[in-house]
Amino acid sequence: MDFIRNFPFFSIMLSMFSGIVTSMLPKRAAKWLNAVMISVVSVLSLILMIYLNRTGGHFIYLMGHFPAPYGNEIRAGVLEAMMAAFFSVIMLLSVLGGHKKLDEEVDEDRHNLYYILVDMMLSSLLALVYTNDLFTAYVFVEINTISACGMIMIRRTGKTYVAAVRYMIMSLVGSGLLLLGISMLYDITGHLLMSDIKRQITLIAASGRYHVPLQVTITLICVGLAIKSALFPFHAWLPDAYGYSTISSAAILSSLVSKGYIFLLIKIIYRVVGYDAFYMTGILNVFFVFGLTGMITGSIRAIRENDIRRMIAYSSIAQVGYIYMGFGLANQIGMEASIFQILAHGATKSLLFIAAIGLTDVSGFSRKFADLTGAGYRNRIAGIGFLVGSLSMVGVPMFSGFISKLLFAEAGILSEGKAIPTLVVLAISVILNAIYFMKTCIRIYTPANYMYYASDNLQFRNELLYGITMIGFIAVNLILGCLSQPFLDMIHAGLGTFS
């Protein structure tokens, strides 16, 4: 066996182990360990991605001495490796970009606790990506939920407490439904391993037994994961959680946490239930309707918002709507478009959050649009970052958002009877996106006749780090937008190994 095949296991264990070690470290060391660990994990995942892209196919890695249905195992294909690499790169950039804000907003003696949360979050995301076992997935969903709550309330203000409680309740409802679904699935199939469940479900579907429990189970799992990833009617927890938490948390939550659950859902659709059985339940149509509604309502709420962070948060609802709409189109290209949208939105939304904080910092820490006038001149790199992010969100060519919208339109035309609503809503949604993002861009590039003075604690070193992360984000966006074909090929190949 090639040594490279150990890499998924190394990355999961490395991130968990550094979380454990961080509990003993002082603040500075915790920061360094976190940055080094995430960089190592991203390098490992990138190497694995290149290796798997070259060799093709996928492999199973035993976690222990016992083969699959008896012991635990993880599975890595090119799609999983790409997701892991993407998640770790975005997490690295988000954490680095938020260092300065973390110093300002979080108590000194809680910094290393924050890095523990980040490490554990990364490990849970990696495990959700690589797992081949539903119960392992559930265990890491728990870690994910708890650390996300901690990341929201680390700022310790009234608003974040309320947001964290709301997130916790909604997210636990989601976890509970997921757990119910998994246990019923175990009851009717007798397995927890994804490929074995799929084999059993094929038999069950052929025999016609357990038709009702199967339908209920799939519905419960889908609703649970939809709540956790903020699909339209279940999005109530989202604006406060993203709007008031410290900026790294907002970036990580919006671009990674909800995406981890969506990726788990994709795995469940393809590897647990099987696409045909899933299609028969008709849930895809529900996803389609909710996705379309979310695209419109999220954007409308974002237009009415007068707080830049909450505006970006509401835009997330619209973007998650795109992903579910792609599921709902019920064809291969729609699914590929959704997966690309995960990448595009992850790269863009974290960029927007980090850029927004740079803009508000030079506007007297106010998030109101009136105070942001001319902020793009006061903090140039943040202004450019926000502009790039906005262009990508609206779907201007060369940026990542364009590719996903193009793919959605293509998938919509190829779908059966869903072409008109898809295209119409897509057009409306793009126009709405343009309204609120261009409004902000025009606002930040309108010269203001009054000046805010930078606060005293602005240091060149922190600003340098901020600038580098900004450039990193912009580079990721441009790579996804201009060189999308290799990624699309990998998504296609990865989905091929799923079924």
Add this chain to the structure above:
Amino acid sequence: MSRKKSDEIYRKSFSYHFFRWLRDEEDPYIGKVEMSVKKPHLEEVETIRERMSEKQMMMDRIYDLSNNRMLLRFRQVYKVLAILFCVTLLGVLIVNVSYLPPIGDPDNPADNEVPTRYIEQGLQETGAINIVSGMILDYRAFDTFGESNVLFIATITVLILLRIDSTLKKKDPKKYERETNDRKFEPKNDLILQGGARVLTPVILIWGACVILNGHLSPGGGFSGGAIIGAGLILYLNAFGFVKTERFFVEKTYKYVSFTALTFYCLAKSYSFFTGANHLESHIPKGEPGAILSAGLILPLDICVGFVVACTMYTFYCMFRKGDF
């Protein structure tokens, strides 16, 4: 050869009190066990006023129901919808349960090759007589590692939420005073509780240790034994107060114990996963089934999990009680 004790010494001895109690001349409880009247809890006027104004502000500005028709209507609709939703979910689940396989049927899908192998070859493959321990700490050790990290991360989150800021004493003494004023009533010195705890705590702790150490031989293991030890510590804390427990359990203790336990778990299992996946030979002896030192890694891992669970429980209690160890 007995020597007559002086009357003074005799009056202090146990037998003097015992025979007086037997003759009904003395009641050991009178005047000793009865609760003294607690001093009323005096709150500063300022804190009362602050609390009242906060509450008022909440009613006035956030839930301004008299002027906010929409909120009022939302609340009514919310109640109706919530009940409807719950009833529907309940109905769907109840209907669903009737379609599930019946309990105890030998043809159930869950009775497949997986439990059969656990039961038939579990002892041979893991060396543990307790199949459950063998299952969670050897076959599916990765899940259990995740599960103990769930406990770890939950403690971290509670620390974030409830730990009293270490710099608060200097920065804002008044707030520090307010946050720590519940400690004034420590310890309660309740005789019955203390007497009970004095007898029970050692038994509980030893029992917990026994459950952990025999996790691979008999029902029990790290999670249940750790919960027992945690409960024993909480009982001791309630009886004797923080002054006594701080002698052996402070925040540093939590940090070191959980760090050591989880690090050992992580490294040991990484070795086992790595050798397993690469088909290398694992040099961990299985031992003789039934002996206390057997079953390979299961016993040390049980001890680790036990420590993590006990520390988590105790830390939760301390944090919810007063935000400090």
